[in-house]
Amino acid sequence: MKMVMVTYNEAIDVDVMEVLNGCGLVNYTKITRVYGKGTTSGTHLGDQIWPGLNYILYVACDDTQAKQVVLGVTNLRKTLGKEGVKAFVMPLEQIT
Numbered sequence: 001m002k003m004v005m006v007t008y009n010e011a012i013d014v015d016v017m018e019v020l021n022g023c024g025l026v027n028y029t030k031i032t033r034v035y036g037k038g039t040t041s042g043t044h045l046g047d048q049i050w051p052g053l054n055y056i057l058y059v060a061c062d063d064t065q066a067k068q069v070v071l072g073v074t075n076l077r078k079t080l081g082k083e084g085v086k087a088f089v090m091p092l093e094q095i096t
Helices: 010-024 061-085
Strands: 004-010 028-036 036-038 040-046 056-059 085-091
Touching: 004 010, 004 061, 010 085, 028 040, 056 061, 056 085, 061 085
Parallel strands: none
Antiparallel strands: 004 056, 004 085, 028 056, 036 040
């Protein structure tokens, strides 16, 4: 099992959710209104100087689905460029 964490610009929420749906994943945890700063995506603090915010999406899934999510995020990065989206894959040892 894996835990995939996807961090992304709020403006591309629909695109990220389409990736998730395309992988057949329906269970997730989404955290909205997240501040962040990225090398290519810039600073998002939700104020007048640094507008915009980020979202974080957590998905517990099997190894194959995790690879599909990463591939989908990789494709989004190619098509959307500076909008900012990254996937992080971590081992998931236990679900209780």
